Amino acid sequence: MTKKTCFHCGNDCGSKPVVYDSKNFCCNGCKTVYEIFNENDLTCYYDLENAPGKIPEDIKGKYSYLDDEKIVEKLYDFKDGETRVITFYIPHIHCSSCIWILENLNKLNSAISTSQVNFPRKEVRVTFNCKAISLRQVVELLSSIGYEPLISLEDATVSKRKIDRSLIYKIGVAGFAFGNIMLMSVPEYLQAEEFWLDRYKFFFKLIIFVMILPVMFYSATDYFVSAFKGLKHKILNIDVPIVLGMIVLFLRSSYEVFFNVGQGYFDSLAGFVFFLLLGKIFQQQTYSFLSFERDYKSYFPVAVTKINKDRSEKNVAIYDVKKGDRLLIRDKELIPADGILIAGNAEIDYSFVTGESLPVTKKSGDKLFAGGKQLSGAIEMEILQTVSQSYLTQLWSNDVFKREKISGIKSLTDSISKRFTIIVLFIAFLAGLYWYFVDVSMVANVVTAVLIVACPCALALSAPFALGNMLRIFGKRKLYLKNADVIEDLSKVDTIIFDKTGTITNNKAKVFYDGELLIEKEIVAVKSVLRASNHPLSRMLYEEMEDVEVVEVSDFKEFVGKGLEGRVNDINVKIGSAQFLNTKNEEVLQTQSFISINGVIKGKYIFKNSYRKGLNAIFNELKSDYELGILSGDNDGEKQQLKTMLPENATLIFNKKPTDKLNYIKGLQNKGKNVLMIGDGLNDAGALVQSNVGLVVSENINVFSPASDGIVDASKFYKLPKFLKLSKKTLKVVKMSFVVSVLYNLIGMMFAITGNLSPIVAAILMPLSSITIVIFVTLGTNILASER
Amino acid sequence: MDIIFLMIGVSIVIAVVFFILFIKSVKSGQYDDMYTPSVRMLFEDEFISDKSKVKESKSINQK
Incomplete structure (x- = not known):
């Protein structure tokens, strides 16, 4: 049997694919998306890329809060008359x-005038007419074609971040000046004794x-600011000698120009900056589609459905949820605050x-904690704590999150x-002292x-x-670091x-079967x-049951939160909780599913967490160089097992x-x-x-990760x-390059002390040293990375 | 030889014009997204050819 894959999403279709337009689909959801595209002449979607789609999620009622103008107010980027931009x-x-279909949204609904994708950020900017289509309809349209947007509390509370482009401007200015100054300096470099050039010097x-x-x-303002800050804290950071050099360069060159003594080193200064x-822009490059600053706000919904005393439903903004409120949590929705089911x-x-x-099963009367996601149908809960004071969210009131x-x-x-x-400074002083006795007129010249x-x-x-290049190499290997400094901290x-x-x-949990063995026919069922x-x-x-055939099921019924029932030929299968099958559950702490065939309980499947692949090897490799430890919020059920894997001194x-973890x-x-700290x-x-x-x-780096310095793909x-x-x-490479750059400084120093530093020597030496260093560290880190 | 003033003036004016254009393009957000436009520019043709393809397949069906 050849495996048929879904034309829309690429999933395995099983033995009974949904066939439409002579194409196979894994489910009706995917078929519907195809129908939508087909009707609107948008099937080119499937030509660009093979099976690019995603099964659309059921979002019934989920976005009803978007009808409330007050709640969505803050979500818009821009609004004017009937035009809305979001x-x-x-x-x-x-x-x-994805880019193609999202930029052709106007073909699906003419009320959307334009939509523009920013691929690296995974964002789409939609302009629409709010009279013809509501925001809710836009979101539902996107969801119906499998592109459900993530609208979180953060979008509604944080003011839209502004893109900082100042560094690009600064580079533009410096580059412009560098090139043009070089051009204007050519006569001086050539030392041409030409009459006209001399005259206009x-x-x-x-x-x-x-x-x-x-x-x-x-x-250069950033360097001045940084050097000043460093001095204020009594730290001689790298920017102090840089700024010192720049000021001396500027003053001496100005003196030379205006007193007509020489030509100055302005070309070197501009090139230097x-x-x-x-270097700064190279190091600054980050992963714009990832966020390293997320807190719970990035995941919590903007609004929830409140049930009034008279059983009517009302959407309220999440911060307006008060103690004692009754909330309706729909399927796949997040619990926003602590409460009772x-x-x-x-x-x-x-x-x-x-x-x-x-997932954890809860009975009515049980406590529910904020941050959990409801999986089986709608529930009703009563709030015990406001959103910001819940067990989880109060963590963010800790001072750690406030300081940078x-x-x-x-x-x-x-x-x-x-x-x-x-x-x-010492060398400059000595050289000055020497020339003071030899030739006083040279002192200022040599010291500067x-x-x-x-x-x-x-x-x-x-x-x-070096660090910027390593950052990129790590990124290619799916370790995404916040910035280059993290590499140094990591070392x-x-x-x-x-x-x-x-x-x-x-x-992925490991599944164990406990009970009477099933015959093949039953397993298939x-x-x-x-x-x-x-x-x-x-x-x-x-x-888990990979090699088992799938056949048609009749009388399928799903009892939400309880179990499943279905019939295959003469076998009636029931799968579900102990309660569902009227049997006793001896081990309550375990996650398990019971199986009954034709009314007889056969056994149960037990789900256990399994350790990641190669975990033992990781611990073994790390134990000689690092102190290891486990810090868990769970009970100590697995303590013995972990003890055997970790070295003896591990905690x-x-x-x-x-908060205990933090402390x-x-x-x-x-x-x-x-x-x-490695967490998730x-x-x-x-x-x-x-x-x-x-x-x-993180299993899926796009969807979820708490604030951190780096994200590693699971x-x-x-x-x-190895990382x-x-x-x-990498730090060793940096150290080596320091040696090389100090050598260059020594060579330059020779010229300087002997009083022979002409502008042309400076203009050659400066870019030459910079370029060799850049080549050295880039090659160095690349060789390191390619080593096995 | 006073032409040199003019020449330098012109060269600087040209340089400044380019510089202003650069600042303008940055300001308009041209450098914010360096990837999507490279993909987007390949689309327009696809869409038209697709439409004709649809028509073709339809006419084949009618035969």
Whole structure:
């Protein structure tokens, strides 16, 4: 049997595909999307890319809050008359087909005038006429074609971030000045004794001087600010010698120009600033589709449905939810605040919070915690705490989230530059002293030349280019770091703390069968019945039975929150909870599904978390260099098993609240440890922020990750030791490049001390040293990365 | 040889014009998204050819 894959989404269609227009579909949802596209002449969607689609989710009623003008007010980017502009974040955007279909939204609904995709950010900006189509309809249209936008509380509370383009302007100014000043300096380089050139020399210099002003006072402002801040905190950071060099360059060149002594070093100055800014932009490159600043607001809904006393429903903004309110939580909706379950079958998926992938069943009267996702039908709950005071969300009131992480203060470059600055000042002093006795007129000349040549351009460039390049290499290997400084922090780590659930365990549970063995016919029947269900446990079980055939099922019934029933030929299958099958459940703590065939209970499937592949190897590789530890919010049921995997000195801590985790990390840091925290859920958010480096393991990097310094794709988790090694080696490359750049400075110093630093020597030496350093570190890091 | 003033003036004016154009293009958001336009420019033709393809297939069906 050849496997048929869905024309729309590429999933396996099973043995009974839905056929339409002589194409196979895995489900009616996919078929419907195809129909929509087909009717509107948009089937080109499928020509650009193979099976680019996604099964549309059922969103009935989910977006009814978008009809409330007051709630959606803040979501708009722009509004004028009947025109509305809004930007949606759509996680599914992944290929050129996506861009194409989303930019042709106006073909689906003429009330949408334009839509523009920003692919790297996974955003689409839609302009529509609010008289002809409501925001809710726009969202529902997007959802109906499988592009459901993610609208979170953050969109409604945070003012729209402005894109900072100042660095590009600064580079533009510096580059413009650099090129033109070089051009104007050519006569001087050639030392041409030509009459006309000689005559207009001053005119040339004047133009050069005018062009250098914006470079000095606009492009270089960041360095002045940073050096000033450093001095204020009594730190000689790398920007101090840079700024010192720039000021001396500027003053001496101005003196030379206006007193007609020489031509000045303005070309070097402009080039210097230009190269420095290039390094900055290289290092700044980040992953715009990822956010490293997310807190619970990025996941919580904008509004919820409140049930009034008279049973009528009303949409209220999430911050208006008060203690005692009754809320209606629909299927696949998030619980916004702590409360008590009143009615309905609650099956809560807490994977956002704890990383636990198996849903938890709750009975009415049980407590529900904020952050869980309801999986089986609608429930009603009564709120006990407001949104910001819930068990999970109060974590964000901790001070850690308010202060900015101070990084880079003790960075390698700065510690070197401190010594460097002192030595340079010393040399300048000695050289000045020497010339004072030999030739007093040369003193100022030599001292300024020393300071100019010592300006650590190459030194300042090596770290940005080495780290920036490594950042990119890591990105290609699916470790996405917030910025280049994280690599340096990563290399200093000596303690690694892991969260348990979801971090070192898989999101795919292992399934064990306990009970009377099933004969093949029965297994086929069980799998066939499971196929029709979308419940996560059913999906897991279905995927577990890989090589089993699927046949047609009759009389299929799904009892939400309880179980499934179906008939295959003469076999009647029932799968579900103990309650559903009227049997006793001895082990309540386990997640399990019971099976009954023709009314007889045969046994049960037990779901257990399994550890990630290669976890043992990771621990073994890391234990010699790092102190390891486990910090879990769960019970200590797996303590014995973990003990055998971890080295003896490892610490295992269980039953920790989110704030406890944070405090534990703080305690380690007070003992002088550099801690790398590896977590995955919102309950780790505090620990991740507090730690020196917080890494998040994520199964789907686009959909979910708490605030952190870096995100590693779960499939590459086993490479962690290699990543750590690479970051250490990168720092070695940086150190080597420091040696090279100091050599250049020494050569320049020779010219300077002997009083021979002509503008042309400076103009050659400066770019030459910068370019060799850039080539050196780029090659170095690339070679490192290609090493096995 | 005073022409040199004019020449330099012209060259600087040209440079400044380009510089202003650059600033303008940055301001308009041209450099915010460096990827999507490279894909987008390939689309227009696809759409037209697709329409004709649809018509073709329809006419084939009618035969």
